[in-house]
Structure formats: structure tokens, C-alpha cells
Amino acid sequence: MDEGARVLHPRMRMRMRSPALWLALVVLSIISSWPSDLEAQTLEQALAPLRDHGCVGCHSLDGAQSQGPTFRGLYGSTRAVHRDGERVAVEFDEAFLRRSVEEPDAEIADGFEPGFMPRFELSDTELDAVIAALASVPVDGPGDTRTWIPLALGLVIFVLGHLALSSAPMRGPLVASLGGEGRFSVLYSIVAAIGLGLLVWGYGLAPYVPLYDPPPWTRWVPNLIVPLAYVLLVMGFTTPSPTTAGMADRASAGPRGVQRITRHPALWGFALWALSHLGPNGDLRSSLVFLGIAFLAFAGMVHIDMRRGAAPNEAWTRYERETSIMPFVAILGGRQKLVLSELGWWRIALGLLAWAAMLHLHRFVFGVSPLP
Ligand code: HEC
Secondary structure, three states: OOHHHHOOOHHHHHHHHHHHHHHHHHHHHHHHHOOOOHHHHHHHHHHHHHHHOOHHHOOOOOOOOOOOOOOOOOOOOEEEEEEOOEEEEEEOOHHHHHHHHHOOOOOEEOOOOOOOOOOOOOOHHHHHHHHHHHHHOOOOOOHHHOOOHHHHHHHHHHHHHHHHHHOHHHHHHHHHHHOOHHHHHHHHHHHHHHHHHHHHHHHHHOOOOEOOOOOHHHHHHHHHHHHHHHHHHHHHHHOOOOOOOOOHHHHHHOOOHHHHOOOOHHHHHHHHHHHHHHHHHOEHHHHHHHHHHHHHHHHHHHHHHHHHHHOOOHHHHHHHHHOOOOOOHHHHOOOOOOOHHHHOHHHHHHHHHHHHHHHHHHHHHHOOOOOO
16 A cells, blocks of 8 residues: 555655645745735725724624624624613714724723723824724625635545545555656645645635634633644654654554654644634634544544554554554553653643744734633
8 A cells, every 4th residue: 555655765755745835835825815806905905994003903804703893794883882881772883983992991892891992092094094994894794705615625625635635545546647656745735735725715705604602711722722732743743653654664663752642643733723723713614624624633543544554564553552542542551651751842842832933923813812
């Protein structure tokens, strides 16, 4: 099954894979950030003041929940606010919106806390532009252009493409007809990058459909679990493993470091990252993306083990017996020992550093603050 692995040294294959992947990602991100049509461009311009003043960091335009109430459908609507301890209904007309921006704590939107919305010292022209922008936020989200198609395609290509391409019935013949492992890796990377690009692009295009109102405590879940996920990712990617494509021979060296805890550390990292994000989001499109990635991670663990075990291979059979998919199961079962010194403190440090960086970038990249 891994016939071709002998053709190219594993290190070379890794090297061939990454430039193709990066190139495809760069091309995709350029394509996806290209303004699709004039209408969208005009709308972007109208909404620019809300981006310039950082309002969209706390207020979504499409109904998604965030630190403040969404701007979608806000202009001209009648909503409940708290004024001097009383709950009153007000119309969010132009005059009221001006007041909201200049004196945010005079009235507090229902369901929100005072003191979070900063006071903005805007000039008259700036304030006019902000109010005009609020009035141009499309009532039904960014219009009829909302579509599930790219996101659905992205999920199918990213999740099923990964599994299908690496399955024995497809991988073998493809390697043979493409003429080598290296070319197969390039194809694999291109398919994965297209799937990922479609996921990111399609997420932005898909309608916002709330499923439930996430309670504030759900934000603690990723804040506590994602640091662990990052450490697992770093450990998984930096500990040479027989579960990596083309590295099946490594099984004879036996499990080391994090592999003593679980056979699939990096896939656990992806799974924990994805599952922990489900709670605080509570809407359909993000649930689909996170569930898709978690499914791919778990299916990947089972799939890789099945492929490795398909051919009689004593080293792998021993490796599999001495390790476990579920973390710590082999250790608890007495088939394995935890060797802390093999984990590498630098891996823990690097994982936590990457997590801390992402914690800071989260708001700029995804528009919502990850903090509880
Ligand atoms: C740091 C986060 C944050 C930023 C940045 C922010 N807001 Fe808010 N905003 C909130 C929160 C939280 C509320 C709900 C509490 C309240 O009503 O004051 C809110 C409420 C509002 C309301 C409803 C007001 C009300 O009295 O019910 C409007 C309108 C609003 N913001 C407009 C804006 C505009 C326009 C900007 C940019 C110039 C902006 N916000 C920037 C957090 C923010």
C-alpha cells in the first residue's frame, strides 16, 4: 500500500508538499478577497466608517452575536433598552443612534452590560458618516448573495477529499498513474488547499442562522482547552511518527514522547480545538465547520490505523498495541509508560506561545474577542 514511499525519501516528500500548499493558499486567499462585484464594493464603501472606528470588532453586520448587539436590522427598529433601571422600548432612529454613540451608557441595550461600549469622540462629519453607515447595513444581512454552496463544497472537498484521496483504493492507483508519491502529494495538497479556501470563503458567504443563545460560561471552554490543543499540535508535528504519510517505517523505533499518551496527538489537537469552539458560537455555519473538522480528525485517526494495519506488519502491530487512540489508555492499561522527559518542555512552551499569539490576533482575524 505504501509502495511508493520507497521511491522518495520522506523528508523530500515533506518538502515537496509544503511549497505547493502555501502557494495554493496564497492564490486562494487573493481570489477570495477580490471584490466580487460593484454592488458589493459600494456596500463595502458605505460600511467603511464602521470598520474605520472599530465598531465591527464588537458589533456584527450579519446578525452574529458578539460583544455588542448586531447592527443588522438595528436602524429604525424598536428594541428594549434599560434607562435609569427601567426597561423601555425605544426606536433606534437617527437621533437615538447619535446619542448611543456619544453617550453609550445613557441607555443599555437589552441583554448587555453597561461600561463596555467605549465613548467615541467623533467630529460632526465622522458621526454623520457613522450614522449613514448604520442606515446602510442591509436589513436581511448582506442581501440575496448569501449562499451555502461554497461552504458546502468546501466541507465536502476538505473532509471527504482528505479521507478519499488517502484511502487505499484511490491512493495506490493515483500514485501509479501520476507517476510517483511526490506528484500525489502535490495533488493532495492542492485538493486540501482548495477545500480549506472554500471553507474560509464560504463561511463568510453563508447566511447566519442562530441555533441557540450561547450562555457566557461557554467561552471558558475554548479558553481552557485550546492551549492544550496547541501543545498537542506542536508535539504531534514535531515528533516523527509512523502515522505520518510515508513514514510507516518509523513504527519499528517504537512510541516516543507524546505518542506514549496518544497515537494521534496532532489530530487530537485539531479535534479539541474544533469541538471546544462549538459551545460559544451557537450558529449553523460555524457549527458545520467545527463539526466537519472534528469529524475529519476522528475519522482520520481510525482511517490511518486501518491503512497501517491492512498489510501484515509486525512493527506496526506492536506499535499499535503499545499505544492508544484515547489519551492515556495505553498507560492506564499498563502497556505503556509516561516519560515526561521525552515530551520536551520547548514543545509545551512553543504551543503556549502560539496559543497566546492567536488569543491576541483572534479579534482582528475573526472579529470576535475570545475572552470570557
Ligand atoms: C468594545 C466594544 C464596542 C465597540 C468598539 C463599539 N461598541 Fe457599540 N456597544 C457595545 C456594547 C457592549 C453595547 C451594549 C451596551 C450598551 O448599550 O451600551 C453597545 C451598544 C451599541 C448601540 C446600542 C446602544 C444602546 O443604547 O442600546 C449602538 C447604536 C452602538 N453600540 C453603536 C456603536 C458604534 C457606531 C460603534 C463604532 C463607532 C460602536 N458601537 C463601537 C460595544 C462596543
